[in-house]
Amino acid sequence: xxxxKRRSGTQDERVYAHIFDAILEQRLAPATKLSEEAxxxxxxxxxxxxxxxxxxxxHEGVVLLRPNRGAVVxxxxxxxxxxxxxxxxxxxxxxxxxxxxxxxxxxxAELRQCVAEExxxxxRGDRGTGIxxxxxxxxxxxxxxxxxxxxxxxxxxxxxxxxxxxxxxKRNQAHCSDEEHLRLIDALEARDVDTAVGLMMRHxxxxxxxxxxxxxxPSDDLQAVFSHLLPSAxxx
Amino acid sequence: xxxxKRRSGTQDERVYAHIFDAILEQRLAPATKLSEEAxxxxxxxxxxxxxxxxxxxxHEGVVLLRPNRGAVVxxxxxxxxxxxxxxxxxxxxxxxxxxxxxxxxxxxAELRQCVAEExxxxxRGDRGTGIxxxxxxxxxxxxxxxxxxxxxxxxxxxxxxxxxxxxxxKRNQAHCSDEEHLRLIDALEARDVDTAVGLMMRHxxxxxxxxxxxxxxPSDDLQAVFSHLLPSAxxx
DNA sequence: GGGGCTCACATTGTACACAGACGATGCGAG
DNA sequence: CTCGCATCGTCTGTGTACAATGTGAGCCCC
Numbered sequence: 314x315x316x317x318k319r320r321s322g323t324q325d326e327r328v329y330a331h332i333f334d335a336i337l338e339q340r341l342a343p344a345t346k347l348s349e350e351a352x353x354x355x356x357x358x359x360x361x362x363x364x365x366x367x368x369x370x371x372h373e374g375v376v377l378l379r380p381n382r383g384a385v386v387x388x389x390x391x392x393x394x395x396x397x398x399x400x401x402x403x404x405x406x407x408x409x410x411x412x413x414x415x416x417x418x419x420x421x422a423e424l425r426q427c428v429a430e431e432x433x434x435x436x437r438g439d440r441g442t443g444i445x446x447x448x449x450x451x452x453x454x455x456x457x458x459x460x461x462x463x464x465x466x467x468x469x470x471x472x473x474x475x476x477x478x479x480x481x482x483k484r485n486q487a488h489c490s491d492e493e494h495l496r497l498i499d500a501l502e503a504r505d506v507d508t509a510v511g512l513m514m515r516h517x518x519x520x521x522x523x524x525x526x527x528x529x530x531p532s533d534d535l536q537a538v539f540s541h542l543l544p545s546a547x548x549x
Numbered sequence: 550x551x552x553x554k555r556r557s558g559t560q561d562e563r564v565y566a567h568i569f570d571a572i573l574e575q576r577l578a579p580a581t582k583l584s585e586e587a588x589x590x591x592x593x594x595x596x597x598x599x600x601x602x603x604x605x606x607x608h609e610g611v612v613l614l615r616p617n618r619g620a621v622v623x624x625x626x627x628x629x630x631x632x633x634x635x636x637x638x639x640x641x642x643x644x645x646x647x648x649x650x651x652x653x654x655x656x657x658a659e660l661r662q663c664v665a666e667e668x669x670x671x672x673r674g675d676r677g678t679g680i681x682x683x684x685x686x687x688x689x690x691x692x693x694x695x696x697x698x699x700x701x702x703x704x705x706x707x708x709x710x711x712x713x714x715x716x717x718x719k720r721n722q723a724h725c726s727d728e729e730h731l732r733l734i735d736a737l738e739a740r741d742v743d744t745a746v747g748l749m750m751r752h753x754x755x756x757x758x759x760x761x762x763x764x765x766x767p768s769d770d771l772q773a774v775f776s777h778l779l780p781s782a783x784x785x
Numbered sequence: 786g787g788g789g790c791t792c793a794c795a796t797t798g799t800a801c802a803c804a805g806a807c808g809a810t811g812c813g814a815g
Numbered sequence: 816c817t818c819g820c821a822t823c824g825t826c827t828g829t830g831t832a833c834a835a836t837g838t839g840a841g842c843c844c845c
Binding site: 323365368369372374380393396397399400403404406407411459460461462463465466469470473 | 709
Binding site: 559594595596597598616617618619 | 798799800801805806807808
């Protein structure tokens with residue numbers, strides 16, 4: 314009824330993915346209010362669809378659903394942030410171990426490709442997309458590990474990590490230095506589990522070190538954040 | 550308007566908890582179809598509420614949502630089961646470490662109380678409730694650990710574990726022997742991290758050992774192959 | 786002049802009605 | 816007798832209307 318339904322996913326998926334990406338790319342700041350009606354108007358769908366997307370994001374922890382008071386982008390406290398990073402450390406370790414055992418040549422090539430794109434984004438100053446790709450590298454590593462529950466957990470943790478970085482980042486320094494990603498891939502290729510896990514742990518440390526648990530400055534202009542998709546449905 | 554069940558949580562929570570518990574107590578067998586209308590009639594709520602509960606259960610992995618074809622209780626394959634148990638092992642390890650550091654005397658008493666109830670249930674033959682309480686022990690341990698994301702992950706994994714046990718259990722043997730739980734608490738009280746983690750890993754082993762994933766041999770006896778999903782909607 | 790209360794508005798929560806899809810059953814052809 | 820096809824029925828997907836709740840502004844009282 315609305316414009317052509319993409320077979321690659323229902324409108325549910327489309328709405329969810331757009332909001333999810335917006336948070337990952339830090340175009341949606343923590344504490345931004347997510348009005349159902351406003352989002353429905355932006356995406357051209359009814360509140361029913363929006364509500365499902367928000368519900369899912371709520372379960373993943375990136376959106377806070379306050380009963381009768383609407384949804385906002387989550388803004389983790391310093392303590393919650395520590396919990397999230399600790400959990401992520403545990404998951405990443407498990408994933409690195411598994412990925413080291415199972416990585417195929419094709420998958421390693423794919424990972425390298427991913428890091429290359431990430432590097433390119435940061436190089437040309439596209440910070441938002443770079444952050445998202447950095448997260449996707451970790452997610453791709455999880456897929457190599459092949460453990461479905463762990464993939465889901467990591468997905469949730471990565472998106473929350475993005476929020477934390479948005480809130481507590483010290484300066485505009487590089488995030489996941491691609492260098493660390495590359496060395497991790499090398500260890501994977503060599504099937505050196507100990508080195509790989511060690512690198513991943515150091516990688517987590519370096520992310521930690523770039524954070525400073527102070528306050529951030531949120532900005533909430535829903536219209537501007539999604540302005541890029543108003544004319545067309547999607548952009549590469 | 551409806552019954553006065555307000556303060557103990559919205560009806561959403563009530564419906565979700567009932568279905569969740571039914572799965573944990575194995576009163577709902579894997580592959581059981583969950584009709585929205587039927588559930589709505591049972592709980593006296595509209596399909597909207599049922600749908601939310603099913604959606605949440607779907608995200609947690611205990612219910613399979615098939616587009617346009619309704620929801621069924623998930624029935625993990627042997628491979629999925631292995632992934633779930635591996636993931637659970639990783640999470641339980643992390644939780645045990647944390648709990649060992651943080652457990653207070655009051656919390657340890659609470660854990661002992663939980664094990665006592667569990668033991669009582671198995672003793673009087675209330676297998677379903679016993680299984681649920683066994684899961685709640687692990688969940689309570691996670692709360693002691695105090696890491697919110699990990700609690701959520703474990704919740705999902707425990708409920709799926711219950712399904713796996715229902716599907717692949719070798720015999721009617723005891724599940725989480727309370728003995729193992731008790732010894733774990735002792736190690737916690739002594740703040741002996743290494744012993745506690747070791748006990749938890751052995752505990753996971755013993756659960757594994759009670760399962761039999763080998764039955765995928767091609768059999769011409771259709772009746773036997775699918776016997777576990779035939780008339781067993783409820784059986785207590 | 787400040788604090789508390791009340792009323793009105795806006796936004797979310799719930800239910801229902803319509804539309805579409807999938808599965809089942811019955812008929813007909815080979 | 817079996818297989819394929821068409822039609823029917825049931826269930827899910829979606830949108831919309833209504834109800835309830837939280838919020839904020841304005842007013843009254845202190």
